[in-house]
Amino acid sequence: MADWKSPNGITIECRQGDITDQRDIDVVVNAANAELRPGGGVAGAIHRAAGPGLAEECRALAPIRPGEAVITGAYDLPNKWVVHCLGPVYGRDEPSDRLLASCYRNALLLAEGKGSSSIAFPAISTGVFGYPVEPAAEVAIGTVLETVPRLSALRLVRFVLYSSSDLQIHEQVLKRLTAKLG
Ligand code: ADP
DSSP, X not given: OOOXXXXXXXXXXXXXXXXXXXXXXXXXXXXXOXXXXXXXXXXXXXXXXXXXXXXXXXXXXXXXXXXXXXXXXOTTSSSSEEEEXXXXXXXXXXSHHHHHXXXXXXXXXXXXXTTOSEEEEOOTTSSTTOOOHHHHHHHHHHHHHHHGGGOSSOOEEEEEESSHHHHHHHHHHHHHHHHTTO
């Protein structure tokens, strides 16, 4: 385990698991598509677990562009809110690192705006959108570390990785990026 606590008391942690099963978390993040439709991967799992009310609320908010995020209710998920982020398609939406960073920053600020105390992210863009996991983890964790000083309501940021190899990569990147921060 490679948890890290910021000087203002916010814990960043990496866990293996399913984004739809984060019962102790206020806000879960969806790796959405532009139309905010169910689809496959994380979006399919989130919409299946949330029920049809989520797709209905999403219809009025779509489409969104790469780097953007919107917030909705969580319906039958065990959470309060869902933030839907459209990550960049690797090799198409440029600059992919800045667009991916925007996803994480916007999601954190939306969660903070609702006064939420915890948020869980999947590894946005690393599935069908093709972003290699290690550089994606560097952007994801780097952006959270940059944004954390602006947060006060949020106390916990969790990265939820589906596979043990993705978990290992995120733990290593968290260790490396926080080593210089103390
Ligand atoms: P994108 O379209 O942004 O690439 P995907 O949903 O295809 O999003 O995948 C993003 C990442 O989430 C991938 O690493 C994938 O393995 C992982 N993933 C897929 N389903 C789940 C789930 N239920 N919980 C957590 N992570 C998941």
